[in-house]
Amino acid sequence: MARQEGPILEIHDLCKNFGGIKAVDELSFQVKHGEILGLLGPNGSGKTTIFNLITGVYEADSGGIRFEEYDITNQLSYKIALKGISRTFQATKLFYKQTVLNNIVTAMIARTRKKLASQETFQRIDNVLEFTHLENVKHALASDLTHAQQRRLMVAMALIEEPELLLLDEITSGMSGEECNEMIEIAKKIRDGGITIVLIEHNMRVAMTLSDRILVLNFGKKIADGTPGEISTNETVLEAFLGKEE
Amino acid sequence: MTRILDLFNKKITYLFIFIAIVILVLMLPLYFTSAYLLRLMVTIGFSIITALCFNLVIGYMGYPSLSQSVFYGVGGYTMALITLRLGVSPWIALILSPLTGFAIGYLVAIPFLKLRSMFFAIGTLAFTMLVNAILINLHTITGAEAGLRGIPRLVKSDTAFFYLQIVLIILILFGTKILVESYWGKILVAIREDEDLAPHFGINTTKYKRLTFALVSAFTGLAGAMFISYQTYISSNYFTIGSSFTILACTVVGGGGSLLGPILGGLVVVGAPELLREVLKGMYIWRPCFVGAILVAVILLFPGGIYGGFQKLAGYLRKWGEK
Numbered sequence: 089m090a091r092q093e094g095p096i097l098e099i100h101d102l103c104k105n106f107g108g109i110k111a112v113d114e115l116s117f118q119v120k121h122g123e124i125l126g127l128l129g130p131n132g133s134g135k136t137t138i139f140n141l142i143t144g145v146y147e148a149d150s151g152g153i154r155f156e157e158y159d160i161t162n163q164l165s166y167k168i169a170l171k172g173i174s175r176t177f178q179a180t181k182l183f184y185k186q187t188v189l190n191n192i193v194t195a196m197i198a199r200t201r202k203k204l205a206s207q208e209t210f211q212r213i214d215n216v217l218e219f220t221h222l223e224n225v226k227h228a229l230a231s232d233l234t235h236a237q238q239r240r241l242m243v244a245m246a247l248i249e250e251p252e253l254l255l256l257d258e259i260t261s262g263m264s265g266e267e268c269n270e271m272i273e274i275a276k277k278i279r280d281g282g283i284t285i286v287l288i289e290h291n292m293r294v295a296m297t298l299s300d301r302i303l304v305l306n307f308g309k310k311i312a313d314g315t316p317g318e319i320s321t322n323e324t325v326l327e328a329f330l331g332k333e334e
Numbered sequence: 335m336t337r338i339l340d341l342f343n344k345k346i347t348y349l350f351i352f353i354a355i356v357i358l359v360l361m362l363p364l365y366f367t368s369a370y371l372l373r374l375m376v377t378i379g380f381s382i383i384t385a386l387c388f389n390l391v392i393g394y395m396g397y398p399s400l401s402q403s404v405f406y407g408v409g410g411y412t413m414a415l416i417t418l419r420l421g422v423s424p425w426i427a428l429i430l431s432p433l434t435g436f437a438i439g440y441l442v443a444i445p446f447l448k449l450r451s452m453f454f455a456i457g458t459l460a461f462t463m464l465v466n467a468i469l470i471n472l473h474t475i476t477g478a479e480a481g482l483r484g485i486p487r488l489v490k491s492d493t494a495f496f497y498l499q500i501v502l503i504i505l506i507l508f509g510t511k512i513l514v515e516s517y518w519g520k521i522l523v524a525i526r527e528d529e530d531l532a533p534h535f536g537i538n539t540t541k542y543k544r545l546t547f548a549l550v551s552a553f554t555g556l557a558g559a560m561f562i563s564y565q566t567y568i569s570s571n572y573f574t575i576g577s578s579f580t581i582l583a584c585t586v587v588g589g590g591g592s593l594l595g596p597i598l599g600g601l602v603v604v605g606a607p608e609l610l611r612e613v614l615k616g617m618y619i620w621r622p623c624f625v626g627a628i629l630v631a632v633i634l635l636f637p638g639g640i641y642g643g644f645q646k647l648a649g650y651l652r653k654w655g656e657k
Contacts, residue, residue, distance in 0.1 A: 143534060165533035175534060183527040194524045197517045198536030249535060 102151035113308035126299030174246035175255035195245035379499035385584035385596035393590025396526030401458035407573035409558030435555020440548035469570035481569030589639025
């Protein structure tokens with residue numbers, strides 16, 4: 089349990105430039121075990137770039153990323169995933185020509201391998217499908233699902249890996265109010281199950297409801313860090329989102 | 335329990351159908367006693383073997399390779415050079431050919447599998463042309479276009495070669511079936527569907543791509559060694575871009591990513607033009623056009639190949655039956 093005391097994720101002085109644009113600018117923050125950290129910021133503030141840096145899609149120009157006792161800076165994506173970090177994507181990414189079940193099986197294959205046909209594996213799949221309300225469509229093609237079901241399937245695929253840290257990138261984008269509520273409940277249950285979550289969210293209601301702590305970015309820099317209550321009254325944050333009153 | 339029994343019965347039925355087809359094929363040399371027809375069957379057999387091997391790369395992994403003839407050549411030259419220069423038994427050369435195929439396949443995979451889709455196709459096409467040019471320039475070793483003669487045969491008769499091929503086809507079929515139904519096969523399909531997504535589930539795509547390509551090259555090398563031993567002659571003309579394209583056509587026309595597709599493709603792409611030799615009398619030069627026309631027609635009408643077309647038809651019939 090000693091491990092639980094330190095941060096699960098630690099980012100220090102992280103920089104990423106695209107040509108002359110500073111997407112992430114000397115950013116440092118920590119994520120505690122078991123919390124839900126919301127990443128907020130206007131479009132182009134560097135939120136998804138941070139997810140891409142954590143999961144090895146992009147290489148950092150400088151700075152470091154530490155996950156538990158591992159230095160995962162600029163490591164390959166599959167190695168990072170095997171260490172216990174799962175993610176979803178802003179634009180839905182699935183194996184569209186495969187069934188829901190096959191998508192889940194593919195997502196767990198690197199860890200399970202020869203135990204794929206075991207009773208324990210079948211049980212795990214059923215549990216995740218039930219948890220994400222996809223049990224009735226498990227034999228449907230991923231391409232035939234509704235938008236909300238596809239977003240939930242992404243979450244299911246991330247969960248089947250049994251991660252310690254889950255990165256959710258705008259999981260409620262394009263969803264109706266009812267579908268958002270359903271996703272909020274799923275996210276809360278995931279956190280209650282002991283998985284730490286970092287989420288990027290444009291829907292303020294979702295971000296404020298779910299997050300224990302919120303970190304606000306603008307032009308790749310951290311401009312605020314606090315509880316949802318503190319953030320909602322922070323003048324720098326309001327200025328970044330709404331602009332300065334003349 | 336009923337579902338398991340149904341599945342078991344289905345598998346037993348398929349196994350019986352498979353055994354029946356194999357027995358029928360094994361009986362073919364008894365009926366087709368003409369040397370020409372037997373030679374044709376062996377030629378089709380070699381195309382089927384190579385298409386079955388590269389089906390893993392082209393059909394399951396989604397990499398449109400045009401380097402098949404290179405690995406066929408690697409096996410072929412292993413057989414030719416070891417038996418002719420060192421005087422070793424062709425059976426030992428046959429055992430060594432997949433090893434050279436695997437080693438060279440793995441080395442080729444390192445740079446080329448960094449390319450994707452049409453860039454991979456163009457890269458492997460250029461590689462085949464390069465290797466062909468090297469084979470021609472190293473004529474003191476390879477014999478270039480004039481070739482090397484007197485390569486010993488693995489078995490004396492064409493019929494024995496035919497049976498040897500059937501054994502290899504069955505082995506490759508079962509090997510492919512086991513592989514594609516294992517976690518490895520699911521990884522290949524994940525690479526084909528979305529190679530950028532797969533690593534986020536802990537899949538080391540680079541490792542599986544390279545190993546699959548090397549494994550396929552190994553079996554293609556084995557087929558190449560058998561082919562050269564059958565011909566007793568090797569020439570750089572066997573390993574051109576045209577040969578690679580024929581194998582690609584067998585996979586695409588038959589139905590890439592299915593077990594039986596390359597067999598159907600081999601029968602149609604290689605077998606049909608030969609059988610039409612009589613029909614197209616005096617129009618010999620038009621036969622390559624026939625292959626091209628079939629390829630275009632299948633791609634336009636059946637994107638899943640002939641096998642995919644059969645599956646579609648079966649689907650329609652099932653629906654019609656239910657009504």
